[in-house]
Amino acid sequence: MYKITKKDAIKTLHRCHILSLPIPIYSIEDIITDEGYIIVNCAGINYPCIFRNELIMPEYKTMSACRYGLAHELGHIIIHGRVKSGIDMPSKHEAVADAFALYFTMPPQIFEKDIKRMDEWELSDKYGVPIEQVLNRYKLCDECQYH
Numbered sequence: 488m489y490k491i492t493k494k495d496a497i498k499t500l501h502r503c504h505i506l507s508l509p510i511p512i513y514s515i516e517d518i519i520t521d522e523g524y525i526i527v528n529c530a531g532i533n534y535p536c537i538f539r540n541e542l543i544m545p546e547y548k549t550m551s552a553c554r555y556g557l558a559h560e561l562g563h564i565i566i567h568g569r570v571k572s573g574i575d576m577p578s579k580h581e582a583v584a585d586a587f588a589l590y591f592t593m594p595p596q597i598f599e600k601d602i603k604r605m606d607e608w609e610l611s612d613k614y615g616v617p618i619e620q621v622l623n624r625y626k627l628c629d630e631c632q633y634h
């Protein structure tokens with residue numbers, strides 16, 4: 488499941504020469520901008536949304552939530568291309584964008600080594616994503632021995 492999405496996430500990381508963890512928020516913003524989108528921050532909304540060439544982002548309470556939110560939207564942009572609106576996105580699209588964000592923020596080879604010696608709190612710290620997303624990332628591991 489999500490094999491192509493996994494490849495897309497790895498390809499994007501390589502193409503953009505992202506080597507540091509947690510992945511810098513500005514690096515994700517740079518990729519989104521390079522794809523032709525303008526990022527607009529809007530305090531009055533609860534969820535990000537893509538409208539024409541604008542990616543409208545809510546105000547996140549934590550850096551982790553912001554990083555994950557941006558990675559998810561990047562997934563839509565890379566995988567689904569120019570979509571009319573973020574509001575009517577089918578749930579399958581959401582699942583794929585989530586898988587992209589999970590692989591992108593927690594890159595496969597490093598993450599799969601780390602889960603053998605770190606718990607979810609340490610992983611959440613290292614990768615700069617919410618615990619909830621570390622737990623979701625576990626589910627995408629080939630040897631699914633951690634739940």
Ligand SMILES: [Zn+2]
Binds near residue numbers: 559560563580581584
């Ligand atoms: Zn989405």
